[in-house]
Amino acid sequence: MMTLLLRLARQTRSKLLSSLLPYPLPRAKEDAPQDTREKPSAQQGLRSEALVVASQLDGKTFHLPDLWSIFSEWPLAVNQHAERLQRLVDSMLEKNITNERKLKALKQADFARLISLWYPDAEWPELEIATAYSVWIFVWDDEVDAGDTDVSNDEELARAYYQKSLSTVHRLLGLDLSDAGKDQACGEDEALHPNMALFADVGRGLHDATDRVQRERFFRELENFMVQVGVEHGHRMRGSIPTLGKYLEIRSGSVGCAPQIALTDCMLKIRLPESIMESEAMKALWKETVIICLILNDIYSVQKEIAQGSLFNIVPVMFKNCSPEKQSLDTVTHDIEVALRESMKRFEGAATSLSETVSSDTQLDKDVQSFIKWCRYFITGVLQWSLESRRYGMADCLHEDGSLSIVL
Secondary structure: OHHHHHHHHOOOOOHHHHHHOOOOOOOOOOOOOOOOOOOOOOOOOOOHHHHHHHHHHOOOEEEEOOOHHHHOOOOOOOOOOHHHHHHHHHHHHHHHOOOHHHHHHHHHOOHHHHHHHHOOOOOHHHHHHHHHHHHHHHHHHHHHHOOOOOHHHOHHHHHHHHHHHHHHHHHHOOOOOOHHHHHHHHHOOOOOOHHHHHHHHHHHHHHHHOOHHHHHHHHHHHHHHHHHHHHHHHHHHHOOOOOHHHHHHHHHHHOOHHHHHHOHHHHHOOOOOHHHHOOHHHHHHHHHHHHHHHHHHHHHHHHHHHHOOOOOOHHHHHHHHOOHHHOOHHHHHHHHHHHHHHHHHHHHHHHHHHHHHOOOOHHHHHHHHHHHHHHHHHHHHHHHHHHHOOOOOHHHHEOOOOOEEEEO
16 A cells, blocks of 8 residues: 555556565555654764764754655666575675574665665676675674674774775785686685675685686775775764764765676676776766765664764764755755755766767767666666665655654
8 A cells, every 4th residue: 555655645656666576565654653762872982073063953843845856767676586686695694694683684674675776777697696796795784884883883993903904905806816717816814804704705706717917896886885884983983073074975985886886897898998997987977876885875874873873974074064054964965965966967977978988889888878877777766775775764654755753
């Protein structure tokens, strides 16, 4: 019934979108009684600017419009191996996560659903690589972000975690040795940090499916991801909130989208020339894909992150950087919608420019169009999964018209 209501209320959304919903999403209740049970304060452990902003936002409601109205013309599809993916994800988590509480939470997040939305056209061998990587990056990042581990609460331990992880990634990608030494590089798994064991499967898969230049590009993006996760962690530990421009610079790395984009040609089983991969149009396409995804990730995860004591999120950052006379969550909502529309416009401009560059080569044009289409799948997958996943709890905030009311 709810799927039907959503379809009727949101005419801009296609039949395809409605059919892809795996279960109906409950709507937020306007007049529901407030939960009066005592909850642990999310402000415990906060300091400096983060504590001030958390106090200002506490209990306030962050309203969001139905963002599918912006992306209604972009594709959304699901991979035919969705059920098989679920079994693969669960087996990977069970093999590598020993904490029962974390295991339950990670299973409830439904990463298989996200992967099936990201790669609707991928075949099984490529999906195995993407799944190992996607599960790994969530597990690896939670070690730093969750606020309940030694690494997340100690900058020295966190720094050692990044450095060891990066060294392990370099080795498992076969970048320490010549091709002749790949078996040794991929076989030295005994001493891996538990969170790095999943990456051994990524390294093995990519060594067979990519060339060294592709793996080096992937490694550079992962290196930037880990560096920026470290910078973000430092802000969280100090309680500092940067300017919006600086935040976007840091978060564009720490959100972890760029390494995923670096896997795209492998996932599509194409190989774009380096002149295209390193072109300004391609770089612009990557940049806007990352910006849109980080905004979507942040706005849907803000409730969860504040509850975990993290204010390093675009919502608190925008709120803190508002001019005093306009400082409100309604201003933040307006600015976020403007930012998404402007980034989408730049994305389309980059896509057009890239298409014009290769228009004279039929096969190359086909491959570039596949790459551009995948970037759109990546974005709509993040949007749809974020609304569905129990990781963020947005189903409890959703209204019939697709808008959300998120209590911070």
